[in-house]
Amino acid sequence: MTTLTLPSPAKLNLFLHIVGRRPDGYHELQTLFQFLDYGDDLTFTLTPEQPGVRLAESLPDVPDDDNLILRAARLLAAQAKHPLLGVTIAVTKRLPMGGGLGGGSSNAATVLVGLNHLWALGLSEDRLAELGLSLGADVPVFVRGRAAFAEGVGERLTPANPPEDWFVVLKPPCNINTGKIFSEQGLTRDTPKIKIRPAFEGDASRYRNDCEDVVRGLYPEVNQSLEWLSQFGPARLTGTGACIFGRFPTESAARIIWESKPSGITGFVAQGVNQSPLHTKLTEPK
Structure with missing residues (x-):
């Protein structure tokens, strides 16, 4: 196989509690992660004639040195005990950056899991999760691919099975600085x-x-969007935002609300899933 396309799903924090602060300044969290059947796609094309790791096209406003896709691929390549085929990675981007949906972390995990498979490195899930944690606190849950109750900075995971309901996810027209939120008095x-x-x-x-x-x-x-969505049931911020979500029992109920959303707000309707679409794709019969 020389080309493989894999999903890079969104996540929601169904709740997010801050239970303390560590001496190093990081916050101790408790949260419940669930995946959505919606996200980006990454296409990996092996290039035997061209060694190295590259993007088919750089992401707007993201320097390559900061891009988690390239950082994850280079980190994984450094684990190899033999020369590797080169790879070009193309990104179909659907998730908003900085929305609290874990897009960058999910991309990194898809690279680690996907290239471990394509390059036949044989690294264990534990080792991939360890590598992922060095890239970001949310990467391990995407590597492991199971909905989970998370503690610590988000890296201590216990599998969980929340209801696989439908969600309206809205992205208000603003970008949120995570560092600013966590530093607020x-x-x-x-x-x-x-x-x-x-x-x-x-x-x-x-x-x-x-x-x-x-x-x-x-x-x-964000406040206005939450007030609007809360008319139809409990609505909540995911991560530090800016995305918010409302939970509905059926797709049709979610779509009725989606169709009536205010203008100027983007988003999508998706179902919560307890197994990551990435892992579902890799385990389905060929």
């Missing part, structure tokens, strides 16, 4: 720890996104 950093739950058991008000109040105060576009 008003950010809640002492939410009591909870024990793992397989889903939202009991009182749903116990679960929230601790970044949401700060983001709503700083970004009126």
Whole structure:
């Protein structure tokens, strides 16, 4: 096989609690990750005549040295014990950058998993997750490919099975600086720890996104979008935003709300899935 196209799915933080702050300044989190059946696609083309790792086309406003796709591919190539075929990676980008959907982390994980497969490196899932963590805290959950309750900075994962409901995901017209949110004085950093739950058991008000109040105060576009979507049921920020989501029991219910969204807001409708579409693709019969 010389060409392979693999999905790079979005994730949602179904809740995000900040339970403390470490001496190194990083925040201790508890969150529930679930994948969506929507995301980017990466196409890998092996190039025996041209060694090295390259993009078919650079991403706008992302220097190659900062691009997680190239960084992941080079990191993986350094693990090889024999010369590797070159590879060109083409990106079909659907996920908004800086939206809280994990697009860059997902891209990095798809590179690690996909090239480990294509290059026949035989690295274990644990080793790939370890490499992924060096690229970003959210990369390991995409490498492992299972919905999970996450702790620490997001790297300690326990598989979970939240309901595979449908979601309306909206991207308000603003970009959010994650560092700014986590440095805000008003950010809640002492939410009591909870024990793992397989889903939202009991009182749903116990679960929230601790970044949401700060983001709503700083970004009126997010606040307005949350107020609009909350008319139809609970709506929440994912990660530090800017994307927000509402949960619905059926695709038709989600699409009715989607069709009535305010102008100027982009987004999509997708189903939550507990196995990553990346892993589903790699394990389906040839």
